[in-house]
Structures are given as structure tokens and as C-alpha cells.
Amino acid sequence: MVAFADLSLSFLFGLSGLTARHDDTSLESHHAEHVVRSPVCEQIASEVSSSSVVYYPGAYFQSSSYQYLKDNYHWSASSTQNSQCTFEPTTADDVAIALRILGQTQTQFGIKSGGHAANAGFSSTPGVQIAMYSFSDVVYDSTAQTATVGTGLLWDDVYVALQPYNVSVVGAKVTGIGVGGVVLGGGYSYLTNQHGLGFDNVVSFELVLPNGTVTDISDSTNPDLFFALRGGFNNFGIVTRVTVKTYPQSLVWGGRISYSHDQWDGATAAIAHYAANLTDTKASIYNTYNYVAGVAEESTILFYDAPIRPYDIFEDFLTAPHIEKDIGTRSYVNLVQSLPLNVTSNLRSVFHWIAMEEVTVPALDMIANETLFWGAALEAASAKIISYDVDIYVPTLYDHVASPTAYPASRDKGYSFIEVYYGWSDAQFDDVIFQAVNASAQHMIQALTDLGQNIADVPVYPNNAPPNTTLERMYGVNVPRLQEIKKAVDPDNIMGLSGGWKF
Secondary structure: OOOOOOOOOOOHHHHHHOOOOOOOHHHHHHHHHHOOOOHHHHHHHHHOOOOOEEEOOOOOOHHHHHHHHHHHOOOOOOOOOOOOEEEEOOOHHHHHHHHHHHHHHOOOEEEEOOOOOOOOOOOOOOOEEEEOOOOOOEEEEOOOOEEEEEOOOEHHHHHHHHHHHOEEOOOOOOOOOEHHHHHHHOOOOOOHHHHOOHHHHEEEEEEEOOOOOEEEEOOOOOHHHHHHHHHHHHHOOEEEEEEEEOEEOOOEEEEEEEEEHHHHHHHHHHHHHHHHHOOOOOEEEEEEEEEEOOEEEEEEEEEEOOOOOOOOOOHHHHHOOOOEEEEEEEOHHHHHOOOOHHHHOOOEEEEEEEEEOOOOHHHHHHHHHHHHHHHHHOHHHOEEEEEEEEEOOOOOOOOOOOOOOOOOOOOOOOOEEEEEEEEEOOHHHHHHHHHHHHHHHHHHHHHHHHOOOOOOOOOOOHHHOOOOOOHHHHHHHHHHHHHHHHHHHOOOOHHHHOOOOOO
């Protein structure tokens, strides 16, 4: 995702601060003429416990209207939809009641954790929007060295809650990302070189099955579902809580350093040198080549999992000419929040993902050229931000899990990756942008192949796959097994009423 300096971090309309939890239905009943009430929504409201709340569009009281807007709001404008109502459950049993009603009435629904899905309809809906905010607990078990966290949280919240215990978890590496998408989709992190992907560190899931049963899923209780949930998203029910491994967490060293276009050669050389010499798994970097409003800039997040860095591994970044630097010893959550992700809020969005065997100067020059070419070419298509990000990992990043996961289909070899992000404002250019991001991905795959890298068939990361990506392109040989598990768990295809990648 894009990283650049001197831009506002505010959310659209200040929605991130709208946390009212009450809904005075006794008073609002006097103003029913202001409220559009779906029969399905009313049924859910009448059958769930009093602690869970349904919000409607056009509600008379401002708090209810704001909650409805907040529940529907997504980081990407292309993902936000107006639902019939929003539902904020507070218990797994209430989630089960809602699933039963939605299945019986064949009503479309969306499941929102952090709301960071870019693809339209993946976690939003014109039907019933389930917002998981109330699953916001963080329970640390020092004996087991685990934390049980609700899927309504952002990873920022989890890091802050665990900070007093001097531990952390493998979650998102940028601010504003929900727990759900990481523990069900993957989770590449600053800690991945040491501990693997986010879902590699899951011990168990609390899952509401499509039939309404609430159950704990682990490798010992249900190895098939444990396999499928780690990468298979919402195909198998709704996850309300997840227990993950924790690790000791001291202060860390790092932050953001940025380079103007005329300084890219120095930044590129530093990235390539780091990649060629990376052996210390406590080190991580996140590089972004950006084109924003006609201005090209490269930013790198440097990370070392200790208060003091080794001298040599980051030195080239610090000595190369640069325009901005915010680097030092800080808390882990402070470093995660140093990347201003929320500046991209309310743009239409698409991602792509390309693997790399080697991060070399020729490969990086190719990526830089893609940034400049498509940044200029798509300005007429209302593009505001074009970002090509380079995530560098050790080859052993997939070695930190005891049992197979839905993604990736093979863990025999680890890769580094190019993460492509396009942000634009006008929906009439959606097809143009989608064609462009796919054309760019194919061009980069061919260019890397020409450089001798065997990456054409490496699976696309499902969290960053663009619309219309095939299941086989993401899950490879695991697709038949995932389809069989889905059929066994959800024979009536209730979860097919929600969005996302479907088996």
C-alpha cells in the first residue's frame, strides 16, 4: 500500500470516531415514518438478544444514522454499499440466529471486520450488513502465551491492548486493518520472517457454522476446517473470535524514509543490497514506489525487532539522499502507524500481487518504470494514487506452521512480492483501471520471466487479488479439497449469500 509523507490521516467524515452503542427503539418507534424497515431486519431485531442492535437507513436519531453509516462504511469507496439495515451482534448465539434467518429468507448479507476489502461486494451488501465491532475483546493468557481477540477489532487495537504485557502478535503491518481479513486470508507482517503469516499463528477459531452451531475449530478438533479457514475466508461460517500465539515484544527500531524521483537510484540500490544480504529474520522492510497527483516518490519502512539496529543492514537507506525521515526507537504499534494508509480512504481501489524470486536492480527499475508509466497514463481515468510496493521476505517465511493451509497450496519455497495498488475516484473508469492493473501484472510477470525468474505460476495472494481472479490462480491444487469441505459444512450454501471468493 502507498506510503508518502505530509498527508492527512483523517477518515472520511470522521467515521472512525463514531462509536455510539445505543439505539432507543422505544422512542424511534414514534418516528417510524422516517425509517425504512426491512421485514428480514425486523425479524433479526425481534429474535436476537437485547444487547445486539439492528440499525436502519433514515433513522430519526442521529446516533442510529451514524451507526448505520459507520457499519456500511468501507475504506474503499468501491466496497461501500447501502444495505437494508446493519446488524451489530454481541454474541456468537446472536450471529447464529441471524444466519438462520438470512438462510431461510435467502437474503444477501455482508460480514465486515475492519472494512478494508477492496473488491466490490466482498464484505459489503445491499442486503443485511453484519458489522462485527462488538467482538472487541482481547484476552491475554500468559501461561499459554496466546491472545484471544475478537474479529471486530483492528490490529492497531490488538497491539495496543497487548503492549502492557510486552508481547505482540503477527497481524497487519499497516494501520486500519481488521482482524478478520488477516486471520482468514493470510497476513504478511513485519514479523513474518520470524514467525510466518498471520494465520500461521492461529491456535483456534470460534466459528458460527452455517447451521447455527457455535464451535471451536483447531487442528485437533477439526483439521479439515482448520485447514480451510486459514485462507478460505467466509466460506465456512462466521468467525467471531480467534486465539493466536503471542511473542515477546520489546521496543523496535525503524520508521519511514522517503526519496524524491531524482533520488530513486539510491533508494533502489539500497533495496537491492538489502535483499541480496538479508539473513537476519528480525529485519524487515516495506518499499513503495508511488505516483500521486503527478509527483513520483519512493518510501521505505525500515523495521528491526529490537531497540537498536545492526549497523550495516540498513545503512545504505540512511546514507542515500532522501527528502524525509522519521526513524528511531519506538513501540511496535507506533511503527505500524507510521505508514499513512488512511490517506487512501474513500478512493475506489484495486490490488494485484506478483511474486519475485530475487529483488535486483533490474527488477526494481522495471517496477519503478511501471509506476511512472501507469501513473501518468491513468491520470485521465481519475487515478489519484498509483503504488507499486515491494515486500521482501526470507525464503523460509513459509516454514512456521505445523499443518497445511488453504493458501498457499505449496510451502516448498518462499518469495518476495510486488503489491500493486491503484486508487481512483470515478466509477465510470472501473473497467479501464481493472484492465490496466491486469495488463501491468502480466507485463511484470513477463519481465521477471525474461530476467530468469520462475514466478509465472506462483499463487496470487487472495487478499490482494483483483476481481475475476480464478480460484485456481489463488488456491491451485487445494481447490477441490476446499470445495468438498464447503459442501460438507454448508450444503445449503448459506454462506454463498455473502460476498468474496466462493468455493
